[in-house]
Amino acid sequence: MKTYSQKGSEIKREWWVVDASTMPLGKLAVVIADKLMGKSKVTYTPHIDNGDYVVVVNAKNLVVTGDKMIQKKYYRHSGFPGGLTELRLEEVIEKDPAVAIAAAVKGMLPKNKLAAERLKRLRVFDGTEHAHAAQNPKEIK
Template identity: 50%
Template sequence: MKTYRPKQAEIKREWYIVDAKGKTLGRLATLIANVLRGKHKPYFQPDMDVGDFVIVLNADKIKYTGKKETDKLYQFHTNYPGGLKVRTLKWMLENKPEEVIRLAVERMLPKNKLQKRFMKRLKVYTGETHKHQAQNPKPIDSIVPMWKNF
């Protein structure tokens, strides 16, 4: 018996919407990463791009536990001598709240050629509005019923 491999024309991409208000950052990022990869589909293949689009609203209203506000650090380098920059979670939420969710999801995806493709399908917004009404996004509860418990 052969393993079923979906053709590119057979892959149907859906749009899902997530409200991040009051949701824990790590649990939210895990759910988004799984939907972007397509792990909820019966024909999921780890080496194929079969995932869906995800819209995240209220990125600035996520919840975190413990002392992460001051202890969690985001580091990057400017590629200049002495260019190491360090930002706390508090600073990131005040200045770049979309980047917090984007980095959390990106770091949960596999580090291979598909990672950029997955990240292109993630749309993160700070407010209640988005510009993807024409795609008729469904709530994420329709594929992950346990999401209500987070």
């Protein structure tokens, strides 16, 4: 019996839509990362990027448990001395909720050369409306 290895020409990408207000941030990130990697497909091959597109709606209504809205911090540095900026999760969601979701999903993806391309297939929208209705995305429950 031979092991199946998918080729780049055999990739078929689907579109999925998930509502961010239905599950906590961590579980949401796991589901999204699974679809971006293509692990739920029968044809999954680790070294081939055969993942799907994922559209996240209702990002403004992101669900987190416990005191994470206050305790979870996001850091960035300007590169200059004393340039460390620290924001709480509630501030990040208020400013741009796509940053919080993308950071959580990026943490769930494997750290390899395919991660950047996989993350590009993630689309995040604040409300219920999205620009990808023409692709007929399937809903993730």
